[in-house]
Amino acid sequence: MYTLPTLPGDDVRQIMWRFAERFELQMVVQSARAVARGTVAKLVAEGVRNSHEWNDKKASLLTAFDHSGLSALFMDPAQGGFIEGPKNLALALVAFELAWVDGGSATCSLAGNLALAPIHEKGTPEQRDHYMSRCVPPQPGEDREMLRGAFALTEPLPYVGVDTGVLAGKVRVAEWTPGQEPLLKVEKRGRFITNMDFCNFATVAVDTADERIKTSCMVIVEQGDPGVFDRGAPTLKMVHQLSSTRDPVFNLTVPAGRIIGGYTVQDGVIVPNYSHAEIIGAVFHRTRIPVGLMTTAKLLSAVEPIIRYHRNRFRGGDAAQPGSPRFEQGLQQKEDALHRLLDLWAMGEAGASLGFTAARLADEFDPLEREKDRIFEERGVSGPRRQMAALAEVRDKVLEYARLMSCSEAGRDRARLAELESDPLVRYAHLDAVLNVLIPACKLWNTGAGATMMREAVSLVGGYGITEDCPGFFMHKWTDAQLEATYEGPEAVQRMHLSVTMTSEIFLEQFRLWAEGLEALAGSGFQGGALVLARAMRLWGLTMDHLQRAKDAEGKKLYHRKRQGVTFAMADAVCWLVSARLLIMDVLELAAKGPANPVVADSLEGILGFYTDLCQVQAARAAGEAGRICAELVYGYGDGTGLEEFAGLRARLDAALAGSRLAKDRAGQALAGVMIPEALDYPL
Amino acid sequence: MSAGFHIVVCGSLVPDPLQTLEPIRGPQGPGLKNEMMLPAILDPWAGHALFEAANLAASGGKVWLLSMGPKAKLQQVMMSVAQKAPFELVVLDGPAGGFTDAHFTARALAEAIEGIAGLDRSRLLLFGGWQSASRGAGSTLQMVGERLGVLDQFQGVDEIRVQDDGAFVVKERVEGGGYLVSRCAGPPAVLGWATGNLPEPPNNPQLGMANMRLIMPALQRAEPVPAEPGGLSFASVELPKARRETRLVKDLPPAEVAADILAWIKS
Incomplete structure (x- = not known):
C-alpha cells in the first residue's frame, strides 16, 4: 500500500500539464497566484462581491493585473507582452489560478483579452499594432492612457445568444464622400457585457442594415467617437461579482477602417473581409478553454479545505479527546466522506487534464492554422466551402497520419510519418478534428458536470458550506460555476457543436x-x-x-x-x-x-x-x-x-x-x- | 555613490510557513517530514535583504543572489523571486534545511563569492538575513564576512542611507526597540538585514523573463557542494515543547490581538 505524502505541488502539476520546461509559464502561474491569493482573496473576504456596482475596491483588481503582468499577457513581445507565440496555455493557467479563489476575477482578467481577440485573430496589422500595444500598461517614461476593451456580442432578449446568426445591432453608412473613407453609423444595445464600467473601446458585432454594406461584421467603437457611448445599467447578476457587467447602448459614428479585418469596396458596396460569425468562430474556438478550466479550478481548490474540515470536525469539544480517532481523524473515519471527496478530486483532475490538453494543442494549432490560410491564399482557395473541399482531399493522408501516430515506436513507418508530418494541411486537419471535440467538451463538461460536483463540495462541509465564512468560498464557487456553464456559449450550444464534430x-x-x-x-x-x-x-x-x-x-x-x-x-x-x-x-x-x-x-x-x-x-x-x-x-x-x-x-x-x-x-x-x-x- | 556597489545577497529557501512542519529523523540526520515535497519560499529575512539590495542598486551597481540549496527546489522558488528584483543568481547545489552546519555553509558561500566573475571586492556589500526562518543560527553571515576579510559588520539592519561622499549610515536594531546608528566610511561591509523598510515588490514577469536568461544557465551548471567529512552531527533532536496551534480569526482589532498574545505568553 502506497502513501500520498502531500497534496500535489507545482512540480507535479508542471509535469502533468507539460510546462515543466517552460519557465515563462511557471512565472505567469506565480504571478497570477500572488494576485489571486492576495488582492482577490481579500476582496472576497471583505464582502466586495456583495454589490452589482463596480467600485474602487473592485477596480484595485485592474491595478493588480497591470502590476503583475497579467494585462500584458495576451500581447506579443513586440506589442509590449512577454511571451512569444501562442498563449492559449498561458491564458488557461492564469484563469485556473485566479478562479482557484474567485471566478469573477478570472473573468475580469480574461474579458480584456476577449475584447482584443477579434482584433488578434482577424484584425488588420494596423489594428493589431494599435490596439494591442495600447492595451499594455504604460511603461516608465510613457505618458499615455491605457486602453481597456469590452467584447460586445450578446444583446437583450429575444436575441441574446452567440449561436444565433441574427443580430439586432446594426451598421449603416452615415456618410460617404467620394474619394474619402466612408463613415459608419453603429447602433448596438448590449446585454451582459463584461468590462463595461471601465472600458474605453469595444469590439461590437453588428449586422448590415444598408445595401451599401454587404454583410455583418465586427466594428471597433471608442469612447470618444461622436454619438452615444452609454455604459448602461449594471447587469443584476448574482455571481462573478468581481467582474464588471453592464447592458450598454452604443450609437456612434466611426470610420469604416474600424471594421475588424478591413474591407474592400466592390461595385459601390463595402464588403467586410470577415463576417461577425467568422470572427466569433475563430475567437470562441480558443477562449472557451479557460472558461472550462475556471470551474475545474474550483473543484481542485476545494480538496484541501474539505480535508481540513473533515479532520477538525470534532476538535474543540468534550466529545473527542486528543489522541482519539474521533479527534485525530474526524469525519475521515467515515468511508463516505473519503469516497465522495475522491469523486470530486478525480473529476477535477480529469477536467484539468482535458482543459490543459486542449490549451496545449490549441497552441500547436494556431501556427498551423495560419500556415493553412497562407497555403490556401497562395492556391487561391477562398471561402469556407472551397477550403473544406480542399481539406477533404487530404483526408486519407490524415487518417494514415493518425494511425501511424498511434503505432508503437518500433512498429511505425518513421519515414512515412515524417513525410505526413511535414504536410501542414495534414496536421491542421488532424488537430482541427481533435480540437473541435476537445474544446467544446471542455467547455461543456468541465462547467456542467463541474457545477454539479461543486454542489457536492458544498455539501461535504455541511452547513458551513453555505456560509460566507466557509474557507475556500464554496458557496460563491458553486454559484459562479453556473455562470461559467453559460458564458461563451451555453451547454446547448456546446452539445450542438459536438453533435456535428464528433461524427x-x-x-x-x-x-x-x-x-x-x-x-x-x-x-x-x-x-x-x-x-x-x-x-x-x-x-x-x-x-x-x-x-x-x-x-x-x-x-x-x-x-x-x-x-x-x-x-x-x-x-x-x-x-x-x-x-x-x-x-x-x-x-x-x-x-x-x-x-x-x-x-x-x-x-x-x-x-x-x-x-x-x-x-x-x-x-x-x-x-x-x-x-x-x-x-x-x-x-x-x-x-x-x-x-x-x-x-x-x-x-x-x-x-x-x-x-x-x-x-x-x-x-x-x-x-x-x-x-x-x-x-x-x-x-x- | 551607490552606483558603485557590488551587492551579494546570501539567501536560500525555507518551507512555506503555512505548511505542516513535522521534524523527523532520517538517514542523513534530522529533517522535516516530506521536506522535498513541501512548497518553498525565499527565506523572508533574505528576501528583505534582496529587496533592499535591488533598491540600493537601482541607480547603478549590481546585485548577485547567492543561494545554497537543492537546485530543483531553488528553480521553483526563482519562478517567483526572479520577478521581484533584477539580480544574477549564483547557485550552490547543497543542503538548505534547518540542520546544516553554519561553518560548512559559510565556507562554501565565501568560496563561491571569491569565484564570482566581475565582482569588485573593494565595492562589496555583503547582504543577508539577520536571522533565518529555518533555523536561526545567526552566525553564518558573520562567518562569511570574516572569511572574506570584511570586518565592518552590521546586524539587525533596518535602513542604509548612502552619503554623497560614499560613506553610508546604517540603522541596526538594539535592545529595547531602539536603534544603533553607525556611519561607515564605505564598502566593503556586511549587513545582516532585519525587515528593512521596503514592501515586497509585486511580481513582474517581464523582469522575471530578463532574469531567467541568466538564472536557468546558473541552475544548470550548479555543482553539488561536497559534504564535509566529519562535519556537524546531531546527538539528539527534540520536538518543540509547545505544539503550534494555528487559529484563524477574522477582523480582530489590534488591541485584542495584543491581549491575546500577552495571555498566551503568560500561560
Whole structure:
C-alpha cells in the first residue's frame, strides 16, 4: 500500500500539464497566484462581491493585473507582452489560478483579452499594432492612457445568444464622400457585457442594415467617437461579482477602417473581409478553454479545505479527546466522506487534464492554422466551402497520419510519418478534428458536470458550506460555476457543436485509435482503469454507428440534428470518456518524467499509486455514465432485438469494472493520511 | 555613490510557513517530514535583504543572489523571486534545511563569492538575513564576512542611507526597540538585514523573463557542494515543547490581538 505524502505541488502539476520546461509559464502561474491569493482573496473576504456596482475596491483588481503582468499577457513581445507565440496555455493557467479563489476575477482578467481577440485573430496589422500595444500598461517614461476593451456580442432578449446568426445591432453608412473613407453609423444595445464600467473601446458585432454594406461584421467603437457611448445599467447578476457587467447602448459614428479585418469596396458596396460569425468562430474556438478550466479550478481548490474540515470536525469539544480517532481523524473515519471527496478530486483532475490538453494543442494549432490560410491564399482557395473541399482531399493522408501516430515506436513507418508530418494541411486537419471535440467538451463538461460536483463540495462541509465564512468560498464557487456553464456559449450550444464534430470521420478514427491504445495499455499491466475506459469507448463507437444507421418505428433517422435526445446525450457521453482518458495520459507523463525530477522522484511511488487509483475511479465513473447513456439510446429507441453485439460489449464493460471500488478504498486510505498545510493560503 | 556597489545577497529557501512542519529523523540526520515535497519560499529575512539590495542598486551597481540549496527546489522558488528584483543568481547545489552546519555553509558561500566573475571586492556589500526562518543560527553571515576579510559588520539592519561622499549610515536594531546608528566610511561591509523598510515588490514577469536568461544557465551548471567529512552531527533532536496551534480569526482589532498574545505568553 502506497502513501500520498502531500497534496500535489507545482512540480507535479508542471509535469502533468507539460510546462515543466517552460519557465515563462511557471512565472505567469506565480504571478497570477500572488494576485489571486492576495488582492482577490481579500476582496472576497471583505464582502466586495456583495454589490452589482463596480467600485474602487473592485477596480484595485485592474491595478493588480497591470502590476503583475497579467494585462500584458495576451500581447506579443513586440506589442509590449512577454511571451512569444501562442498563449492559449498561458491564458488557461492564469484563469485556473485566479478562479482557484474567485471566478469573477478570472473573468475580469480574461474579458480584456476577449475584447482584443477579434482584433488578434482577424484584425488588420494596423489594428493589431494599435490596439494591442495600447492595451499594455504604460511603461516608465510613457505618458499615455491605457486602453481597456469590452467584447460586445450578446444583446437583450429575444436575441441574446452567440449561436444565433441574427443580430439586432446594426451598421449603416452615415456618410460617404467620394474619394474619402466612408463613415459608419453603429447602433448596438448590449446585454451582459463584461468590462463595461471601465472600458474605453469595444469590439461590437453588428449586422448590415444598408445595401451599401454587404454583410455583418465586427466594428471597433471608442469612447470618444461622436454619438452615444452609454455604459448602461449594471447587469443584476448574482455571481462573478468581481467582474464588471453592464447592458450598454452604443450609437456612434466611426470610420469604416474600424471594421475588424478591413474591407474592400466592390461595385459601390463595402464588403467586410470577415463576417461577425467568422470572427466569433475563430475567437470562441480558443477562449472557451479557460472558461472550462475556471470551474475545474474550483473543484481542485476545494480538496484541501474539505480535508481540513473533515479532520477538525470534532476538535474543540468534550466529545473527542486528543489522541482519539474521533479527534485525530474526524469525519475521515467515515468511508463516505473519503469516497465522495475522491469523486470530486478525480473529476477535477480529469477536467484539468482535458482543459490543459486542449490549451496545449490549441497552441500547436494556431501556427498551423495560419500556415493553412497562407497555403490556401497562395492556391487561391477562398471561402469556407472551397477550403473544406480542399481539406477533404487530404483526408486519407490524415487518417494514415493518425494511425501511424498511434503505432508503437518500433512498429511505425518513421519515414512515412515524417513525410505526413511535414504536410501542414495534414496536421491542421488532424488537430482541427481533435480540437473541435476537445474544446467544446471542455467547455461543456468541465462547467456542467463541474457545477454539479461543486454542489457536492458544498455539501461535504455541511452547513458551513453555505456560509460566507466557509474557507475556500464554496458557496460563491458553486454559484459562479453556473455562470461559467453559460458564458461563451451555453451547454446547448456546446452539445450542438459536438453533435456535428464528433461524427467526423477523422475524429471517429482517432477515437477508435485511442481506445486501441488504452487496450494496449491495459495489456501492459497499467491498473488505472484503461480497460474499462477502452471498452466504454468501444461501446460509444458501436452506439454511434448504430444510431447513424438505425431508424425508429416511424422510419425517422435516430442520429439527426433535430433529435437532440440522441445527439446531445452522445455529446455528454463523449465528454466523460475523453476527459478520463486524458487524465490517464497525464499520469503516464508523470510516470515517465517524474523520476528525472529530484523533487518528485523521492515520493513518486506514492504519488503515482494514488493517481493511478484516481484514474481508475474516474474511468469507472466515466464508463458508467457512457454505458448508461449508450444503453438508453440503443435499447430505448428500438425493440430490443438484434443487439447481441451491443449487449456483449456492455457486459464486458461491466466486467472490466473489476477492482475499481478497491482502487477507491486504497485512494481513500491514502487521502486520510495525506499531509496538508496548517491553514489555507488565502483569507477567509 | 551607490552606483558603485557590488551587492551579494546570501539567501536560500525555507518551507512555506503555512505548511505542516513535522521534524523527523532520517538517514542523513534530522529533517522535516516530506521536506522535498513541501512548497518553498525565499527565506523572508533574505528576501528583505534582496529587496533592499535591488533598491540600493537601482541607480547603478549590481546585485548577485547567492543561494545554497537543492537546485530543483531553488528553480521553483526563482519562478517567483526572479520577478521581484533584477539580480544574477549564483547557485550552490547543497543542503538548505534547518540542520546544516553554519561553518560548512559559510565556507562554501565565501568560496563561491571569491569565484564570482566581475565582482569588485573593494565595492562589496555583503547582504543577508539577520536571522533565518529555518533555523536561526545567526552566525553564518558573520562567518562569511570574516572569511572574506570584511570586518565592518552590521546586524539587525533596518535602513542604509548612502552619503554623497560614499560613506553610508546604517540603522541596526538594539535592545529595547531602539536603534544603533553607525556611519561607515564605505564598502566593503556586511549587513545582516532585519525587515528593512521596503514592501515586497509585486511580481513582474517581464523582469522575471530578463532574469531567467541568466538564472536557468546558473541552475544548470550548479555543482553539488561536497559534504564535509566529519562535519556537524546531531546527538539528539527534540520536538518543540509547545505544539503550534494555528487559529484563524477574522477582523480582530489590534488591541485584542495584543491581549491575546500577552495571555498566551503568560500561560
